[in-house]
Amino acid sequence: MNQNITTSKRLIRNTKNFLTIKYYSLFYKIQNKQNSFYGWGKKESGLKAISLAKKQNSSFVLLEDGFIRSMDLGIKGSPSFSLVEDKKGIYYDATSESDLENILNSYDFNADEALIQKAEEAIDLIKKHHISKYNNAANISDDFFKDEGKKRILIIAQTAGDASLEYGVGNKFTTKQMIDEAMNENLNASIYLKIHPDVLVGKKESDIKREEIPKECIVLDEDVNSISLLKNFSKVYTKTSGMGMEALILGLEVVCYGLPYYAGWGLTLDKQSCARRTRELSMEELFAGAYILYTRYYNPYRKRPSDIIDVINEIVLQKKKAKHEKIYDALALGDSHIRVFEYGLLSKIALGKDIKTLYIAGATARGIKNLNSQTQSQNRFLVALEEYNYNKIIITLGEVDTAYIIWERAEKTGVLVEKMLNESVENYYNFLLKLQSYAPVIILSAPLPTLKDEQECNDTVHAIRRTVKASQKERTQLTLAFNQAIKERCKAHEDLQFIDLDSSSLNKESLVSSWLLDPKNRCNHHYCRKSYGLLLAWKLRNVI
Known part of the structure; x- marks a missing residue:
């Protein structure tokens, strides 16, 4: 072997x-x-x-x-x-x-649309959250630069003996030569020299001595986040530094004196050439090849194989933890049924967890795809995902679909119930895939219909739902089918954990059990908060 x-x-x-x-x-x-x-x-x-x-x-x-x-x-x-x-x-x-x-x-990048979309998503996250090779340094302060209005040029020094200088043929030029040429080519600009982080912590020596640096050159000898720094410049001079690639990501002009991996593809101004590099690439293609196709990822904080999106989101979370920002055990999202987590007996007493809840009344699985839906549910959920810090996501959607919306649309339009069920399932599933890039997701099965066929009530919600002809039995069967379809799709994903409540919620007639109904209001389409809370506390006791 x-x-x-x-x-x-x-x-x-x-x-x-x-x-x-x-x-x-x-x-x-x-x-x-x-x-x-x-x-x-x-x-x-x-x-x-x-x-x-x-x-x-x-x-x-x-x-x-x-x-x-x-x-x-x-x-x-x-x-x-x-x-x-x-x-x-x-x-x-x-x-x-x-x-x-x-x-x-x-590589045929034109034929791999999903790869380029993933690259674009990662690039946007890198720009937004200042993700670099190392992510310990603080962002540069807003008032650091005193040369407002002047063009700024950055020269990147490296460490002496860096293997990328030897093998990337960067040693054909000195850093002093780069500085001199940058100053001659940009006469009215401010010239800055960035010292390598390993030099700043005393682990290595720089590839330029202090006495060689012209007095007109401003030395950056603080360890700051490279993306936040680069955003203040228009042009970068480098031999083979990885910061050159980060400059390309930000859309800066990059002059290469060596032959780093990102040179020779039509994106950089190159002082040397490589005959083997025969193709012009877009920045997104270059990024996809290097950061995605060539690289494998592992999340050491969650101890699992990973991908670039998961890793970026983990770094964002770890940065927030380092700042001691409040981190919830879970962020609970959904329609009005998710409000059960506002019930203190469930979250803080039974589960012993700090759970932040965001509910959107009327949110549907079918409508979660539509950015312009009446409830704006996707937009509002995504805002919450960026705003709060959390270890896991809990979500439930689908009850509005299977108990009312699907039936109402079917009666009005003549579209088959099964077709609309499939649309609800697919839209919800695709949203769940998006959620798992933020954190592991716990999906609660949609609650079963509580309103009986013969029940007469005066509340608005009941009056609206009574307009559909489907029986409680039919609505329940559709809900069960919806939950089963989501459950099956989640099986293929480690970070999508489906919590099946159906077997614990049905009575002998295959309708919702009476113990889950609100004893004070039989017209309530929500479960009894206390009963639902106890059921969830039991099901989630080892999950969150």
Whole structure:
């Protein structure tokens, strides 16, 4: 059996969340079987992996941190969100081909609309929340810059001995040359020099000495969030820094003196060329290739394989936690039935949880797709998702659909009930997929119809619902079908947990059990709050 092996015990420790790799012991040396040798970039373990693979006529895989790495610096031990694997070379080595370069040269981005949409979503989140490779630094203060109205140019210094400078042929130019050319090309602009974070914390040396920096150049020697910093500039000069890619994401002009992975695709002003890079790309295509297709993700805070959207949302949450902002155990969303979580006996006493509730009367599963619906439910829910901090999401929708709306529309338009049921299910399911990118989602089955056929009431809601001809039995069967369809779709998603209340809510006649009805108001289309609360407390006791 082919084994993944390495000569680096440190690599095994650092990649355990992503890969299973064995240490290259005497046992493997004696066996001399076909193995895949793993190493870290073009460092010692990587070069050793290449050498061993050549000797044993086997294969090698080089690893590196991804482009959204962690909350804090890697040298401080902050757990990693991402990893890249390359069987040809490594992305920062422009002297030979890499898997990333091949992806960018050949992938059919035009045929993968979903990929580009995901890339665009991630880019928007990066811009909005200032997501960078490291996410420990504060945003630059609003009053930092004193040169209002002047064009600002940023030069990015790197660390001395950076592998990307050697393999990205950035050492052909000095940082002093970059500064001199930037000053000559932008005579009336303010010129700033950004020092690398590892230099600021004393872990490494810079690729430019202090005495080489012209006095006209303003040195940025504070560790600030790179996206928030870059938003204040119009043009960036770099050798091979990853900040150059972040500048492209923000739409800045980027001059490259080396050959970083993002150069040579028609997006940068390049001082050198790479004959292997034969294609022009959009920024979204470049981003999709590097940040999505080339990179694998893991969420170390939730201990699960992940993707770029989940990772960004986790970083946003961890940033808020670091600021000690209030974090709810759950955010409860839904139609008026979700108000059961406002019942103190349920949330704070029975569950012992702090739950924030947002209900929208009349919200429907069918209408959740429509941004211009009368209730504006999707817009209002999405605003709440951005406004509050929470660990999980609870949601219930569908009762308005199956107990009234579907029947009323069917009678008026002649459209089949089954067709409208499917529309409600699909619209709700697609919204649930969107929700899971924010946090794990708990879906409560829609409550069963409570209004009996022969019941006469004077309240407005009952009067409206009595206009449909469907019996309580028919409305109940439709609700059960709706819940079952949502339950089946949730099974394929780890972060969509469906809570089935139907078996605990039905009586022998397959109608809602009397113990769930409001004893003080038999015309109430909501469950008795106390009974419903006890049922949920039982079902959710080990879930939230």
